[in-house]
């Protein structure tokens with residue numbers, strides 16, 4: 001029996017292939033350095049874990065309202081209102097099983113066959129697949145170092161069509177680490193407003209931002225709020241990737257629509273995780289601050305090492321925990337007569353020969369680049385980049 005055509009529209013993740021290989025090598029005792037990961041190498045803060053344990057002990061182990069427990073939705077709304085001068089209430093909030101889930105729900109609730117989803121590139125790899133799942137067509141807006149990887153009003157206008165339905169915006173960005181300034185964001189507002197399309201702003205790295213910068217949210221622009229969905233979560237900020245908990249803030253109509261979908265699919269996010277997430281929001285933020293300070297140090301170390309590699313260029317990221325260097329100079333070169341044409345082949349070679357796992361830029365729509373995560377110890381970051389240097393200079 002054939003499967004539904006949505007299955008053939010989506011690709012399985014190439015990164016999974018590499019990460020499975022990295023794990024298998026490590027299990028076989030190989031000294032693998034893994035700089036491919038998208039999760040903090042820090043534990044979930046103790047008080048957050050304790051809140052989860054307390055939730056179990058106190059019997060909060062049953063279904064909750066499908067859009068989330070009232071306390072958490074209220075706390076998220078309050079937080080948002082304080083930060084962005086908005087007046088959201090609990091009904092504007094949906095708690096889901098991770099930011100990935102709430103973005104997918106947003107795409108499914110707003111897009112259908114024939115619609116176009118605008119995606120500035122390089123992008124987080126799930127966005128185009130989410131569009132495909134909704135039977136919509138991703139429209140990639142290519143960005144590069146020449147525009148500092150930032151969308152401009154002109155570029156956005158150029159890619160709009162009568163079929164445009166949604167744009168997915170991501171700042172700070174995975175994979176580039178770009179964080180938009182307020183003015184750069186503001187410049188996009190008139191075009192988005194005039195287009196009348198939905199805007200999903202993935203702000204999952206909102207708290208992982210460096211050099212004393214503040215995160216700017218699209219929620220700061222009141223004129224957009226009637227078509228704006230902000231997605232955030234706990235995975236990155238509170239090292240809670242495994243707890244599977246995320247959120248969206250949207251107009252009540254859309255939040256209700258997403259809640260309705262959720263009620264027939266996942267029901268609620270884990271009750272235990274919801275109580276832990278509440279503790280993370282309300283409790284001390286020192287572990288988050290310490291983690292961000294450490295990430296900043298590692299970014300500096302990694303950037304210095306990467307930019308000292310011959311013919312490699314890399315922009316200084318303002319947020320998230322990735323470098324996205326341009327290694328295109330090395331494509332077309334060979335190792336023992338085997339030509340390396342793509343960054344996927346390059347990453348396979350680097351993993352096979354030098355036991356370093358990094359991610360090819362092609363999976364983010366950025367062929368010619370690789371993504372290096374610095375969510376690993378300083379020693380691993382140093383050793384990993386040294387191996388990359390060796391791998392590149394071995395090519396001829």
Ligand SMILES: Cc1ncc(COP(=O)(O)O)c(C=O)c1O
Nearest residue numbers: 038098099100124174233235246
């Ligand atoms: C840009 C971006 N959005 C969303 C997510 C998903 O986060 P969550 O673990 O909350 O589903 C990730 C995770 O890697 C991400 O990098």
